[in-house]
Amino acid sequence: xxxxxxxxxxxxxxxxxxxxxxxxxxxxxxxxxxxxxxxxxxxxxxxxxxxxxxxxxxxxxxxxxxxxxxxxxxxxxxxxxxxxxxxxxxxxxxxxxxxxxxxxxxxxxxxxxxxxxxxxxxxxxxxxxxxxxxxxxxxxxxxxxxxxxxxxxxxxxxxxxxxxxxxxxxxxxxxxxxxxxxxxxxxxxxxxxxxxxxxxxxxxxxxxxxxxxxxxxxxxxxxxxxxxxxxxxxxxxxxxxxxxxxxxxxxxxxxxxxxxxxxxxxxxxxxxxxxxxxxxxxxxxxxxxxxxxxxxxxxxxxxxxxxxxxxxxxxxxxxxxxxxxxxxxxxxxxxxxxxxxxxxxxxxxxxxxxxxxxxxxxxxxxxxxxxxxxxxxxxxxxxxxxxxxxxxxxxxxxxxxxxxxxxxxxxxxxxxxxxxxxxxxxxxxxxxxxxxxxxxxxxxxxxxxxxxxxxxxxxxxxxxxxxxxxxxxxxxxxxxxxxxxxxxxxxxxxxxxxxxxxxxxxxxxxxxxxxxxxxxxxxxxxxxxxxxxxxxxxxxxxxxxxxxxxxxxxxxxxxxxxxxxxxxxx
Amino acid sequence: xxxxxxxxxxxxxxxxxxxxxxxxxxxxxxxxxxxxxxxxxxxxxxxxxxxxxx
Numbered sequence: 001x002x003x004x005x006x007x008x009x010x011x012x013x014x015x016x017x018x019x020x021x022x023x024x025x026x027x028x029x030x031x032x033x034x035x036x037x038x039x040x041x042x043x044x045x046x047x048x049x050x051x052x053x054x055x056x057x058x059x060x061x062x063x064x065x066x067x068x069x070x071x072x073x074x075x076x077x078x079x080x081x082x083x084x085x086x087x088x089x090x091x092x093x094x095x096x097x098x099x100x101x102x103x104x105x106x107x108x109x110x111x112x113x114x115x116x117x118x119x120x121x122x123x124x125x126x127x128x129x130x131x132x133x134x135x136x137x138x139x140x141x142x143x144x145x146x147x148x149x150x151x152x153x154x155x156x157x158x159x160x161x162x163x164x165x166x167x168x169x170x171x172x173x174x175x176x177x178x179x180x181x182x183x184x185x186x187x188x189x190x191x192x193x194x195x196x197x198x199x200x201x202x203x204x205x206x207x208x209x210x211x212x213x214x215x216x217x218x219x220x221x222x223x224x225x226x227x228x229x230x231x232x233x234x235x236x237x238x239x240x241x242x243x244x245x246x247x248x249x250x251x252x253x254x255x256x257x258x259x260x261x262x263x264x265x266x267x268x269x270x271x272x273x274x275x276x277x278x279x280x281x282x283x284x285x286x287x288x289x290x291x292x293x294x295x296x297x298x299x300x301x302x303x304x305x306x307x308x309x310x311x312x313x314x315x316x317x318x319x320x321x322x323x324x325x326x327x328x329x330x331x332x333x334x335x336x337x338x339x340x341x342x343x344x345x346x347x348x349x350x351x352x353x354x355x356x357x358x359x360x361x362x363x364x365x366x367x368x369x370x371x372x373x374x375x376x377x378x379x380x381x382x383x384x385x386x387x388x389x390x391x392x393x394x395x396x397x398x399x400x401x402x403x404x405x406x407x408x409x410x411x412x413x414x415x416x417x418x419x420x421x422x423x424x425x426x427x428x429x430x431x432x433x434x435x436x437x438x439x440x441x442x443x444x445x446x447x448x449x450x451x452x453x454x455x456x457x458x459x460x461x462x463x464x465x466x467x468x469x470x471x472x473x474x475x476x477x478x479x480x481x482x483x484x485x486x487x488x489x490x491x492x493x494x495x496x497x498x499x500x501x502x503x504x505x506x507x508x509x510x511x512x513x514x515x516x517x518x519x520x521x522x523x524x525x526x527x528x529x530x531x532x533x534x535x536x537x538x539x540x541x542x543x544x545x546x547x548x549x550x551x552x553x554x555x556x557x558x559x560x561x562x563x564x565x566x567x568x569x570x
Numbered sequence: 571x572x573x574x575x576x577x578x579x580x581x582x583x584x585x586x587x588x589x590x591x592x593x594x595x596x597x598x599x600x601x602x603x604x605x606x607x608x609x610x611x612x613x614x615x616x617x618x619x620x621x622x623x624x
Contacts, residue, residue: 161594161598164594176588176591176592177592182591185594185597186597186601189594189597189598189601189602190601192598192601192602193601193602193605193606196602197610217617219617219620220614220617223610223613223614223617224610224614227605227609227610231605263591264587264591267590267591267597270597270600270601271600271601271604272604274601274604274605274609275604275605275608275609277605277609278609278613281613286616286617286620287613287616287617288616291612291613291616294608295608295609299608
């Protein structure tokens with residue numbers, strides 16, 4: 001091993017392969033630039049859906065909504081995830097990155113794809129939204145940009161897999177790969193399926209847009225496109241769950257309650273998470289109930305089970321670690337005395353709560369064929385996926401960034417006071433935002449309609465006044481969350497480009513906690529159960545899990561009751 | 571006589587599930603085949619068998 005190519009972080013002990021480090025930095029910086037652009041479009045969309053403001057004209061609204069969807073759901077997420085893949089392979093396995101030149105080629109293709117796609121939308125003839133359903137045509141460059149980006153991301157996935165092979169051959173680890181790397185592998189596998197599906201449908205659509213193919217079947221397009229559209233969000237889920245495990249280890253020295261169980265849960269993701277795409281097609285004609293119900297209400301539940309396992313084991317491992325350090329009073333001293341002023345932890349924990357309680361429960365409701373009909377294609381749907389993608393994934397990535405600024409970029413976090421409150425502003429703002437969207441969606445407010453008042457429509461429709469109240473709350477909480485996102489971009493950009501270098505005497509800018517890696521937890525006398533209660537190693541987490549299940553069952557039952565009232569059978 | 575003296579090596583049987591979880595390419599195969607069969611191929615079969623309107 002050429003030691004000149006490696007750097008060991010003095011604070012965290014992590015070892016960086018320098019070419020990989022540069023790639024991680026570059027991908028992360030590009031991701032934050034996309035997030036900034038996506039955030040500006042988020043503000044414009046929010047101010048238009050806020051009935052009292054209703055900012056943009058219809059044509060501008062759909063253009064901006066297209067930019068917002070593609071940049072946030074595809075470009076920001078996957079670009080950041082490529083950085084995470086390189087970190088989880090090269091750094092965590094302490095080996096060189098496979099073929100950095102191919103990785104740079106992938107980065108270049110991704111960048112060109114982003115520029116080409118955005119230019120097509122900004123040009124005004126590709127306002128087809130992220131789904132770009134045929135036969136609605138877009139400028140060919142819209143599809144071409146997505147294809148180039150996908151090919152670049154695919155190269156990044158292959159570099160990740162190649163790095164796993166190098167690590168195994170050079171024996172840089174013993175036994176199985178670490179759990180966090182295994183989670184990244186899960187994300188990589190889902191990404192490969194996602195990108196392949198995208199190629200299967202977007203290449204013919206591109207050929208159709210330039211006139212080489214006469215017709216793309218709309219039903220077929222929807223089927224295959226959603227294997228790209230929804231599965232791309234499942235990459236995020238696998239990636240952010242990996243980030244949760246990483247942060248639990250970084251901040252608390254926590255180890256998973258059971259590696260076997262956590263790996264099995266990731267395995268369930270690999271096999272069954274992608275097919276949840278079917279819930280987008282639950283009201284499509286042409287697909288049988290057998291196909292719909294198997295894919296959404298049998299196989300998908302195995303992936304839901306996996307999410308519940310992760311949602312239990314991550315806080316459970318934190319509780320065990322905290323109790324081992326003596327925080328054993330009552331059920332929740334471990335949580336009360338957690339480092340809430342450290343954005344690495346607070347962002348991750350809010351991500352976990354929001355993803356589970358809001359995104360997870362609403363996802364199961366949407367995945368059930370019968371009760372899906374109550375909210376299908378309403379603004380409930382973006383309410384759900386903002387809870388999973390924005391609170392779950394984006395907030396987890398933000399919290400990881402506060403760790404990476406000193407460790408990867410070797411800079412102190414600037415504006416530490418703002419960094420401390422940022423996860424709360426963003427996370428709580430998004431929680432209110434998503435729940436208000438779900439409330440409005442339950443009342444029938446459409447997900448993509450520019451004007452919920454249907455002004456000048458030939459056949460008008462009046463939503464109840466409460467729907468307008470919900471959409472007002474969407475506007476206010478959305479602006480609050482966007483300010484939280486702006487705070488993240490500000491802190492990140494200032495720290496990375498203008499921050500003080502981290503020296504051996506540096507404190508990373510935080511006073512309430514350090515961002516160095518915690519020491520691994522030492523087993524207390526009598527075992528972890530002795531530090532817990534009632535024979536449980538993590539009784540507080542167990543109680544939280546029971547609370548979650550009660551909420552889950554109640555909300556599920558309420559939706560069936562609601563279905564009975566909106567569709568009376570006489 | 572110890573293993574070192576006989577030159578024999580101990581053989582620890584790795585459970586099949588662990589061998590699957592430790593092999594990224596088997597996982598990749600599963601992660602691509604399962605959704606391709608149950609979601610894409612089954613779905614395409616249903617769509618192509620829709621009778622064409624007269």
